[in-house]
Amino acid sequence: MDDRKRLVLKAIVDHYIKTGQPLSSQTLLKEYGLDVSSATIRNDMKALEREGLITKEYSSAGRVPTEKGFRFFVDWLVELSELTRPEEHALMESYRLQRQPLEELLKQTALLLAGLSGYAGFVLSPRLEETRLESITWVKLDEESALVVILSELGIVEHRILPTSLSQEELEEIGRWLSERLRGRTLSEVREEAQRYVTEAGEGWHDPRTQSAFQLLRSALERRLERRLYTEGLFNLLQKLLEEEVGLAEVRDIVRLLSESARFGEYLESQIEDSKLQVRIGSENSLRELRPCSLVLMGYGYSGVLGVLGPVRMDYSKACSITQYIGNRLEAILTLSRRAPMEAPEVNPS
Amino acid sequence: MDDRKRLVLKAIVDHYIKTGQPLSSQTLLKEYGLDVSSATIRNDMKALEREGLITKEYSSAGRVPTEKGFRFFVDWLVELSELTRPEEHALMESYRLQRQPLEELLKQTALLLAGLSGYAGFVLSPRLEETRLESITWVKLDEESALVVILSELGIVEHRILPTSLSQEELEEIGRWLSERLRGRTLSEVREEAQRYVTEAGEGWHDPRTQSAFQLLRSALERRLERRLYTEGLFNLLQKLLEEEVGLAEVRDIVRLLSESARFGEYLESQIEDSKLQVRIGSENSLRELRPCSLVLMGYGYSGVLGVLGPVRMDYSKACSITQYIGNRLEAILTLSRRAPMEAPEVNPS
DNA sequence: TATTAGCAGTCCTCCAAGGAGAGTGCTAAC
DNA sequence: GTTAGCACTCTCCTTGGAGGACTGCTAATA
Numbered sequence: 001m002d003d004r005k006r007l008v009l010k011a012i013v014d015h016y017i018k019t020g021q022p023l024s025s026q027t028l029l030k031e032y033g034l035d036v037s038s039a040t041i042r043n044d045m046k047a048l049e050r051e052g053l054i055t056k057e058y059s060s061a062g063r064v065p066t067e068k069g070f071r072f073f074v075d076w077l078v079e080l081s082e083l084t085r086p087e088e089h090a091l092m093e094s095y096r097l098q099r100q101p102l103e104e105l106l107k108q109t110a111l112l113l114a115g116l117s118g119y120a121g122f123v124l125s126p127r128l129e130e131t132r133l134e135s136i137t138w139v140k141l142d143e144e145s146a147l148v149v150i151l152s153e154l155g156i157v158e159h160r161i162l163p164t165s166l167s168q169e170e171l172e173e174i175g176r177w178l179s180e181r182l183r184g185r186t187l188s189e190v191r192e193e194a195q196r197y198v199t200e201a202g203e204g205w206h207d208p209r210t211q212s213a214f215q216l217l218r219s220a221l222e223r224r225l226e227r228r229l230y231t232e233g234l235f236n237l238l239q240k241l242l243e244e245e246v247g248l249a250e251v252r253d254i255v256r257l258l259s260e261s262a263r264f265g266e267y268l269e270s271q272i273e274d275s276k277l278q279v280r281i282g283s284e285n286s287l288r289e290l291r292p293c294s295l296v297l298m299g300y301g302y303s304g305v306l307g308v309l310g311p312v313r314m315d316y317s318k319a320c321s322i323t324q325y326i327g328n329r330l331e332a333i334l335t336l337s338r339r340a341p342m343e344a345p346e347v348n349p350s
Numbered sequence: 351m352d353d354r355k356r357l358v359l360k361a362i363v364d365h366y367i368k369t370g371q372p373l374s375s376q377t378l379l380k381e382y383g384l385d386v387s388s389a390t391i392r393n394d395m396k397a398l399e400r401e402g403l404i405t406k407e408y409s410s411a412g413r414v415p416t417e418k419g420f421r422f423f424v425d426w427l428v429e430l431s432e433l434t435r436p437e438e439h440a441l442m443e444s445y446r447l448q449r450q451p452l453e454e455l456l457k458q459t460a461l462l463l464a465g466l467s468g469y470a471g472f473v474l475s476p477r478l479e480e481t482r483l484e485s486i487t488w489v490k491l492d493e494e495s496a497l498v499v500i501l502s503e504l505g506i507v508e509h510r511i512l513p514t515s516l517s518q519e520e521l522e523e524i525g526r527w528l529s530e531r532l533r534g535r536t537l538s539e540v541r542e543e544a545q546r547y548v549t550e551a552g553e554g555w556h557d558p559r560t561q562s563a564f565q566l567l568r569s570a571l572e573r574r575l576e577r578r579l580y581t582e583g584l585f586n587l588l589q590k591l592l593e594e595e596v597g598l599a600e601v602r603d604i605v606r607l608l609s610e611s612a613r614f615g616e617y618l619e620s621q622i623e624d625s626k627l628q629v630r631i632g633s634e635n636s637l638r639e640l641r642p643c644s645l646v647l648m649g650y651g652y653s654g655v656l657g658v659l660g661p662v663r664m665d666y667s668k669a670c671s672i673t674q675y676i677g678n679r680l681e682a683i684l685t686l687s688r689r690a691p692m693e694a695p696e697v698n699p700s
Numbered sequence: 701t702a703t704t705a706g707c708a709g710t711c712c713t714c715c716a717a718g719g720a721g722a723g724t725g726c727t728a729a730c
Numbered sequence: 731g732t733t734a735g736c737a738c739t740c741t742c743c744t745t746g747g748a749g750g751a752c753t754g755c756t757a758a759t760a
Binding site for chain 3 (some may be wrong): 389393410411
């Protein structure tokens, strides 16, 4: 493709992203100041249309990019921008508190993605079952219940009140014993071990109460190891879709999809190969509801996914750079907070 | 107002709630089988219109209720329904787990409100600063940080990781000391005390490290005592508003309002007197964004608020009964989990 | 006084037709 | 390969009229 045609395409995409309007050959000349006549532009447009990169709504309308046009734009023509000072500042501010519970950190990140991009932001939690246990701590709260706090290399991954009649001392002993024995193992291994302790009788303190404590521990892990999806900035997205004149029915379906975290989460997971930045434009998304939308996404530690969701007519430059920055930042925070890996001790001496 | 006129009004409201369509005098006769002629109905309608209870879109259209008509309906004509078996079941199921962290409980409740009503559900957290402290527990996580868990009569109200260099023993001592001394005081009193410990030097273990621990405790309380708003079922609401042919711009404003928890929360708070069930119809709401909506709400323990948000054309019978049931249920759970009140010990012997 | 039948009148919705305007495609010349 | 000029296409908006649904009013009736 020759240079002028690329320029024409870029002009059409830029103009469409900015205004949402088709661009006519006349206007293109006026606003982008090429040194040829409008007829020449029209010929170029015709060629671009033949290649499927642009289209028009009816025979005598100006041109708008097709999804294929956006794809070409994203792949070859888009320039990533630097973060502005206020953006940089918001980012710093937001991550000031280190070592928050993972849940808070991810929610914060989703908020940040939404706030900076002006679209909806989302964060899918990492596969916790692949992270390694640091400690399990029990705290007696009152006669019948105790709090269990499970810490992995990514921070607090579960805190939960469980009914138990064991004493603080007994719980401490269990906690110490478990932590020492299981530290460095992945959480899914820990869950299996907990399961084993439940079914396996024999050792001294394996009385029914202890067994039930393990049972509860196991089910606590069960629940929390489900991946969770944090979405923020729904309002931003609606605002943009409103400008697109997307129908309320489609908007509703998008909102529904975002509230069905399981379905959307699985989709996100399936879209990530390594943790490179990716863009899915309109109907490149296999989920029907996402057809009016584009997705900018990126992987981070342990199969986590984050990104922004906006209309197809999205400021890809901004969306990509912000996702990139925040993704790298989150990765860094999680890596920093990660302890030096320890030797996983043998659980079953053989 | 005579009986037939009430019947006519009820028919118009029922029909409008069910179909969203105006009701003509003909159709009213056919569907509700009154033993008079359509002209008589028309006369009644005229009277009702004079009283501002019904209106028509144009001179020859059927009648629809005005907001005042809905108000009359809600105040005098609506019949609360019982919960169905599946509804009852969902309610049981959802509250099975006792003594979850407060946050989980309230989120769960919002979900339940949304799920059962088919509208959006919301729960505004209680004024935690008015609840009484049960215990403060510190758990050392690693060299530089510890988890603090603050328990009030409503359950866990804060759990947070704070940086500290104190040892587990020191933290335990502080926790025990604080819990014993402050148990039974309200959280806002506790916060003030923490503040006092920060500024007040002198006593033996008031070394800088301990002071900073108090400082952190204070700020932890600060943050969490803000009231939080849980909203669920946004999709439900959109679905209904779609059927109403509400414009996307209005929908967007509603979504924005729901995401600005501070503003919406304050409004909810202002709408509650004692904890009776209340209904706010359309422009009875002073928030402009809520004009296309009706609010069914109810107070619960310590100035908490919960309810559902739907279109003005809402199934008030269902919405009211569900809000009533769930509100009572949440109240009961919170009261049950509350411990026998204790004497608040003197903090400053004078 | 309350109710009724009958009819005129109002206002909606739907559809078709036509003019103005924007922008392209094509042709022929450079 | 580029350009000027012109015919053509399609949208958008307005206008006008037919058909239909209901009401409001009037005058008669119990």
